[in-house]
Amino acid sequence: LFMNMIATVASDPEMLMFGDEATEDERTQGWGKEWSQMGVWCLQSKPFVRGKRYSILPILTMDGIIAYDIIEGSVTSEWFVQFLRDHVIPLTNPYPGP
Numbered sequence: 001l002f003m004n005m006i007a008t009v010a011s012d013p014e015m016l017m018f019g020d021e022a023t024e025d026e027r028t029q030g031w032g033k034e035w036s037q038m039g040v041w042c043l044q045s046k047p048f049v050r051g052k053r054y055s056i057l058p059i060l061t062m063d064g065i066i067a068y069d070i071i072e073g074s075v076t077s078e079w080f081v082q083f084l085r086d087h088v089i090p091l092t093n094p095y096p097g098p
Helices: 002-009 077-091
Strands: 022-024 054-061 064-072
């Protein structure tokens, strides 16, 4: 249903851009596969590391990643709008465009 609604607005897939935020920090790689006997709690002892957090926001089209930005910390709405102004809008054409 959602894809049908998109098709009514953007009939050409070349018109579409997609963005997805991802983050990485010192704890991201900390998840492992621990085990214990049935009925026994699985306890693990790992040092707590408060590290730097990085966020990446790539913009993808049918041609691949056309723009991205990596920042230290989390994405805010102000940063996102500035990212669109600085990195994405310059790559677009007015609708319906050539």
